[in-house]
Amino acid sequence: xxxxxxxxxxxxxxxxxxxxxxxxxxxxxxxxxxxxxxxxxxxxxxxxxxxxxxxxxxxxxxxxxxxxxxxxxxxxxxxxxxxxxxxxxxxxxxxxxxxxxxxxxxxxxxxxxxxxxxxxxxxxxxxxxxxxxxxxxxxxxxxxxxxxxxxxxxxxxxxxxxxxxxxxxxxxxxxxxxxxxxxxxxxxxxxxxxxxxxxxxxxxxxxxxxxxxxxxxxxxxxxxxxxxxxxxxxxxxxxxxxxxxxxxxxxxxxxxxxxxxxxxxxxxxxxxxxxxxxxxxxxxxxxxxxxxxxxxxxxxxxxxxxxxxxxxxxxxxxxxxxxxxxxxxxxxxxxxxxxxxxxxxxxxxxxxxxxxxxxxxxxxxxxx
Amino acid sequence: xxxxxxxxxxxxxxxxxxxxxxxxxxxxxxxxxxxxxxxxxxxxxxxxxxxxxxxxxxxxxxxxxxxxxxxxxxxxxxxxxxxxxxxxxxxxxxx
Numbered sequence: 001x002x003x004x005x006x007x008x009x010x011x012x013x014x015x016x017x018x019x020x021x022x023x024x025x026x027x028x029x030x031x032x033x034x035x036x037x038x039x040x041x042x043x044x045x046x047x048x049x050x051x052x053x054x055x056x057x058x059x060x061x062x063x064x065x066x067x068x069x070x071x072x073x074x075x076x077x078x079x080x081x082x083x084x085x086x087x088x089x090x091x092x093x094x095x096x097x098x099x100x101x102x103x104x105x106x107x108x109x110x111x112x113x114x115x116x117x118x119x120x121x122x123x124x125x126x127x128x129x130x131x132x133x134x135x136x137x138x139x140x141x142x143x144x145x146x147x148x149x150x151x152x153x154x155x156x157x158x159x160x161x162x163x164x165x166x167x168x169x170x171x172x173x174x175x176x177x178x179x180x181x182x183x184x185x186x187x188x189x190x191x192x193x194x195x196x197x198x199x200x201x202x203x204x205x206x207x208x209x210x211x212x213x214x215x216x217x218x219x220x221x222x223x224x225x226x227x228x229x230x231x232x233x234x235x236x237x238x239x240x241x242x243x244x245x246x247x248x249x250x251x252x253x254x255x256x257x258x259x260x261x262x263x264x265x266x267x268x269x270x271x272x273x274x275x276x277x278x279x280x281x282x283x284x285x286x287x288x289x290x291x292x293x294x295x296x297x298x299x300x301x302x303x304x305x306x307x308x309x310x311x312x313x314x315x316x317x318x319x320x321x322x323x324x325x326x327x328x329x330x331x332x333x334x335x336x337x338x339x340x341x342x343x344x345x346x347x348x349x350x351x352x353x354x355x356x357x358x359x360x361x362x363x364x365x366x367x368x
Numbered sequence: 369x370x371x372x373x374x375x376x377x378x379x380x381x382x383x384x385x386x387x388x389x390x391x392x393x394x395x396x397x398x399x400x401x402x403x404x405x406x407x408x409x410x411x412x413x414x415x416x417x418x419x420x421x422x423x424x425x426x427x428x429x430x431x432x433x434x435x436x437x438x439x440x441x442x443x444x445x446x447x448x449x450x451x452x453x454x455x456x457x458x459x460x461x462x463x
Contacts (some may be wrong), residue, residue: 010377191434192412193454201435201453208419209436209450240434326412327455335453366454368436 032161039164043152046171050148053182054141061134064189068120068127076119080135081142084112102295112136126241129219130365133188133242137181144178177320184324188242193366195323198316198335199268199289200367203236203360205339211368212238216253220245227343229352239364247290247359248299254357260307263354266314266342267300269361273317280334281317282341289313290361300359312345314338407461414454416440420447429454 024030058077065073086108089100116128116135123131148167155164187194193201203223212221215238223234233254237245247267255262269289273279288300288311304311316334327335342358350356414433417424423444433439433451440449 190431192429192456193435204435205452209452211436239436327453329455329457332453332455366434368434 033159036156036159036161036164039161039168040152040156042168043148043164043171046175047145047148047152049175050141050145050178053178054138054145057138057141057182057185060185060189061138064134064185065131068123068131070119070131077135077138080115081139084108084115084139098295098298101293105293105295126239126243129241129243130188130191133363133365134185137185137188140181141178144174144181148174180319180321180324183321187324187326188365191240191366192326194326194363195318195328195331196270196362197327197364197367198270198331198338199360199362200236200239200364201327201335201360202268202314202339202342203234203358204367205335206232206342206358207234216250217246219243220247220250222250222254227356228347230346230350231353231355232346232358233355234358234360236360236367237362237364239367242363242365244292244361244363246296247361248292248296251357251359252299252303255303255307255309258355260309261355262307262309262357263350264310264312264345265300265304265357265359266312266345267359267361268314268338268342269316270323271315271317272323273319277317279318279322280330282314282334282337283317284312284314284341284345287311287313289315290359310349312349314341314345409459409461411457411459412454413457415452416449417452418442418445418447418449419452421445424452 058074061077062073065076070076086104089097089104091097112132112135113128116132120128120131148171151163151167154160155167184194186192206227207223207225210223210225213224214222216222216235219238221236221238223236225232225234235245235247235250235254237243237247251265255265267287267289269291271289271291273281288297288304290297290300300311303309316331316338318331318334322328322331346356412429413426414429415424415426416439421442421444423442433454435451435454437451438448439451441447442449
């Protein structure tokens with residue numbers, strides 16, 4: 001007995017299993033289905049993380065709204081998050097699109113403001129601004145979760161492997177963005193300046209931390225100082241609540257009041273850095289340094305163009321987490337560099353006796 | 369012949385098992401060998417100073433403070449002490 005008779009069934013089984021596997025993996029959709037489920041499982045895991053972030057942000061928002069005197073804060077948040085959407089104006093007819101966009105932005109802003117005023121009537125304006133921002137942050141997190149769940153369910157419903165694969169590749173960025181938003185609730189609630197506030201802080205440094213001369217347009221302050229024999233006007237959002245103001249409209253009004261007698265406009269803002277760039281890098285260039293939906297930026301460009309005023313931009317590079325999180329020491333040191341760059345630009349590019357307007361663009365939370 | 373083939377099959381199975389174990393251990397090995405991030409302690413501080421004489425001190429952030437808030441008078445002169453900046457300072461925690 002050599003045993004070959006007992007080995008044969010094992011080899012036969014192995015061969016049979018191999019054939020079945022080859023059939024299943026080469027001639028059916030099984031590998032794609034397995035991959036689809038693996039992708040779905042990965043996305044579900046990340047969705048759980050996103051939901052935890054949203055729940056955490058809601059808890060913080062409830063606690064903050066409670067401290068500023070909002071009754072039934074959970075209901076207030078619930079009434080906000082799925083409402084106050086914004087429908088983009090018609091783009092195939094571009095005539096007057098900026099006017100329509102500006103009108104819709106203002107209408108939404110005033111609706112949000114009215115909603116917050118109804119639940120927070122007695123609080124001062126800076127608190128109302130911060131409450132608005134906290135509600136907006138929770139709303140963004142809710143929207144992110146809804147979108148991810150939508151694409152996950154859509155991919156599973158139609159067995160769309162490519163859709164789920166794309167979602168898997170996008171998830172790390174989505175989670176990082178959501179984390180930045182979730183962490184920002186602390187900064188907005190505590191009133192500590194955030195990275196996006198580099199523009200307002202540079203403006204505040206330039207005017208030597210003085211009180212504003214006047215509110216030039218709603219939620220936007222004007223300062224006037226002298227730097228090296230040049231008249232300097234600084235525009236920034238009114239603080240210390242979470243507010244970005246209307247810098248474009250403010251600049252339009254100021255330049256109009258001055259009859260266009262402005263030698264230079266310098267805009268300062270935070271900008272998202274590329275992965276290859278260092279956080280806190282300060283760079284300068286030409287144009288309007290502002291990241292709004294369009295109306296404020298175009299107002300700056302139009303007023304500069306109509307009076308032929310040179311328009312400079314100074315940017316401080318940072319990540320999204322840094323832009324939405326409290327100032328780090330590194331970002332503060334960059335603000336000092338940006339301030340020195342603004343002063344240098346004023347002295348080098350504007351003649352003595354000339355007039356310059358500095359626009360400190362960004363969220364002014366924690367900065368009066 | 370049977371024992372030889374059986375041995376070969378056993379060795380093949382054992383090797384497959386070993387490879388599976390190694391594959392399962394790779395994430396653990398990577399996590400053990402990866403350098404651990406240093407513990408960092410964060411503190412919000414504010415820079416308080418006098419815009420007139422340039423006197424500056426750094427102190428712990430007090431809730432309710434904001435940049436531009438007047439928090440006293442300058443010990444070196446008549447100027448006001450204002451909060452010039454608020455930021456997070458990071459310190460490496462001792463092991």
